[in-house]
Amino acid sequence: MLRPSQIVVDAVVAVLFALIAVPVEASLLSLSSAGQLFAAVAVALILALALALRRLAPGLALGIAWVSALVQMLALLNPSPSNLAIFAVLYASAAYGGRIVYWLGFASAFLGALVITLYLYVFTGGTLTLSLLSVGLAVLVAATFALLLAWVSGALVRTAIRAREARRAREAAEADAVAEQERVRIARDMHDVVAHSLAVVIAQADGARYAAASDPAAATAALDTISSTARAALGDVRLLLTQLRHSEAAGPQPTLADVEALYAQVRAAGVDLSVDVDPAPVAEPSASVQLAVYRILQEALTNALRHGTSGPVSVRLAWHPAFVDLAVRNPLNGSAAAAGGGHGIIGMRERAQLVGGTLEAGPDRGTFTVTARLPIGEAA
Numbered sequence: 001m002l003r004p005s006q007i008v009v010d011a012v013v014a015v016l017f018a019l020i021a022v023p024v025e026a027s028l029l030s031l032s033s034a035g036q037l038f039a040a041v042a043v044a045l046i047l048a049l050a051l052a053l054r055r056l057a058p059g060l061a062l063g064i065a066w067v068s069a070l071v072q073m074l075a076l077l078n079p080s081p082s083n084l085a086i087f088a089v090l091y092a093s094a095a096y097g098g099r100i101v102y103w104l105g106f107a108s109a110f111l112g113a114l115v116i117t118l119y120l121y122v123f124t125g126g127t128l129t130l131s132l133l134s135v136g137l138a139v140l141v142a143a144t145f146a147l148l149l150a151w152v153s154g155a156l157v158r159t160a161i162r163a164r165e166a167r168r169a170r171e172a173a174e175a176d177a178v179a180e181q182e183r184v185r186i187a188r189d190m191h192d193v194v195a196h197s198l199a200v201v202i203a204q205a206d207g208a209r210y211a212a213a214s215d216p217a218a219a220t221a222a223l224d225t226i227s228s229t230a231r232a233a234l235g236d237v238r239l240l241l242t243q244l245r246h247s248e249a250a251g252p253q254p255t256l257a258d259v260e261a262l263y264a265q266v267r268a269a270g271v272d273l274s275v276d277v278d279p280a281p282v283a284e285p286s287a288s289v290q291l292a293v294y295r296i297l298q299e300a301l302t303n304a305l306r307h308g309t310s311g312p313v314s315v316r317l318a319w320h321p322a323f324v325d326l327a328v329r330n331p332l333n334g335s336a337a338a339a340g341g342g343h344g345i346i347g348m349r350e351r352a353q354l355v356g357g358t359l360e361a362g363p364d365r366g367t368f369t370v371t372a373r374l375p376i377g378e379a380a
Contacts, residue, residue, distance in 0.1 A: 002055055002056055006055060007056060010051065010052050010053075010054065010055055010056065011052050013051055013052075014048045014049065014051040014052035015048070017044075017047070017048045017051055017082075017085060018044060018045055018048035021044035021047070021048065021081065021082040021085075022041055022044050022045070024044075024080075024081055024082070025037075025040040025041055025043070025044050025080060025081075025082060026040070026041065028040070028080065029077075035075065036075050036076070036077060039071055039072070039074075039075030039077060040072075040075070040077055040080065040082075042071055043068045043071055043072045043075075043077070043080070043082060044080075044082040046064055046067060046068040046071065047064075047065065047068050047082050047083070047085040047086070048085070049064055050062075050064040050065045050068065050085060050089050051085050051088060051089070054088055054089050054091075054092035054093075054096075055092050055096050058089075058092045058093045058095075058096050058097035058098075058101050058105075059093070059097055059098070059100070059101040059104070061089050061092060061093070062089055062090075062093045062097075062101065062104060062105060062108060064089075065085070065086050065089045065090075066108070068086075069086075069112070069115070073115075073119050076123065078123070079116070079120075086112070086147075086150075087146070087147070087150040088150070090105050090108065090109060090147060090150040090151045090154065091150045091151065091153055091154035091157075092154060093105030093108070093151070093154065094106070094151045094152070094153075094154030094155040094157075094158055095153075095154035095155070095157040095158045095161070096154075096158070102155075102158070105151050105154070106151055108147075109144065109147035109148045109150075109151045110144060110147075110148075112143070112147050113140055113143035113144035113147055114140065116139070116140075116143045117136050117139050117140040117143060120136075120139060121136055188295075188347045188350065188351070199269070199302045199305040199306045200225070200226075200229045200265050200266070200268070200269045200305065201226050201229055201230055203269035203270060203271075203305055205222070205226060208222035208223055208226070221268075225265070225268040225269070229265060253287065253291045254290070254291060254294040254295070254298075255287070255290045255291070255294065256281075256284075256285070256290045256293065256294070258294060259293070259294060259297060262294070262297060262298055262301065263275060263315075266301050266304075266305065266313070269305060270310075271301075271304065271305060271313050272310075272311070272312040272313065273301075273312070273313050273314075273315065274312060274313070274314045274315070275314075275315045275316075275317075276314070276315070276316045276317070277316075277317045277318075277319070278316075278317075278318060279318060279319055279320070280319055281319035281324075281376075282319070282321070285319075285324070285376045286376065288354070288355050289324070289355055289374055289375075289376050291351075292351045292352060292354065292355045292357070292374055293317075293324065293326060293374065295347075295348070295351050296326060296348045296351055296352065296359065296370070296372055297315065297326070297328065299344045299345075299347060299348050300328035300348065300361075300370040301313065301315075301328065302344065303330075303344060303345075303368070303370075304328065304330035304368075307333065307368070310331075311330070311331035312330075312331075313328070313329070313330040314327075314328070314329045314330075315327070315328050316328075319376075322375065322376065323357075323373050323374060323375050323376060324373070324374050324376055325371070325372070325373050326370075326371065326372040326373075326374070327369065327370065327371045327372075328369070328370045329364075329367045329368070329369045329370075330367060330368055331366065331367060331368075332363055332366055332367055332368045345361045348361065348370065348372070349361075352372050352373075352374060355374050355375065356374070356375045357372055357373055357374035357375055358372065358373055359371070359372040360372075
């Protein structure tokens with residue numbers, strides 16, 4: 001689709017061409033008949049129209065150029081300077097025309113060269129001799145080369161235009177993919193933060209309600225936990241919303257140093273949590289692995305709070321040189337099986353896959369078990 005400025009430029013070029021070509025044609029044919037003079041002016045104006053339409057309607061412009069050639073031959077006119085416009089029309093047919101117009105322009109280059117050669121032979125009125133045949137062959141080769149050069153130039157521009165459009169489309173698709181990945185990441189973080197925090201708040205609120213009459217101190221401690229958990233969740237949500245407004249600001253992400261605070265929140269909710277780390281990490285893992293471990297533990301413990309019974313919950317981490325094994329187990333109740341198909345399990349599995357690991361979650365001999373293996377170091 002042409003921009004308005006391009007249409008205006010083509011119209012101005014066509015008008016300038018007509019203003020120059022008409023006087024030139026008139027001066028060259030000043031001693032000719034009125035009919036030939038009229039035909040020469042008509043050819044110049046027809047070619048000016050073809051120039052105006054060469055990019056807006058390349059097929060129509062090519063047809064108009066052929067009409068001008070027929071008028072010129074019927075009036076028995078010599079080739080003239082106005083015929084230079086034909087090269088621009090052939091160029092435009094290759095650069096801006098559709099597939100049919102593209103190949104019509106290619107065929108017109110050969111057909112036009114043949115017509116020019118035959119017309120010059122008929123126009124000279126000579127007999128067919130060896131010298132005239134050699135001249136005709138030279139004219140045919142020169143005309144074919146000149147017309148094909150214009151068409152090939154347009155074809156090269158067409159290729160460049162298509163390549164630029166493909167590059168823009170690819171860049172737009174890549175930008176959309178990056179934006180979608182960022183939205184998925186933020187949605188996953190939002191789910192992790194909100195689900196975990198609300199599970200802790202609900203557990204503490206229930207405990208505070210039962211303990212309010214018999215143990216006011218326990219109720220006060222539970223309310224303190226609710227306050228601190230909600231305040232931390234609010235800070236995390238604000239951070240995620242800031243990332244939505246300013247996508248370039250990634251913001252701080254949880255690390256292994258934050259895991260102890262996570263354990264403390266779960267224990268404060270009344271969960272009997274045991275943690276076993278053997279062997280411990282000998283070096284600091286990459287930030288992506290630390291984030292994956294934290295988020296998987298967060299979601300698994302949240303599921304234990306929401307769907308588990310009051311039994312003990314165990315966490316086991318084994319930091320090997322090439323990978324880390326993670327396992328979270330909690331007693332199984334009737335609703336825990338349903339948790340295996342929720343968004344939380346999907347999110348944990350995606351977290352593991354992002355760092356090249358695997359994750360399995362489901363019932364296992366009376367417990368709900370989440371196991372993951374994440375590569376670290378060179379294996380990652």
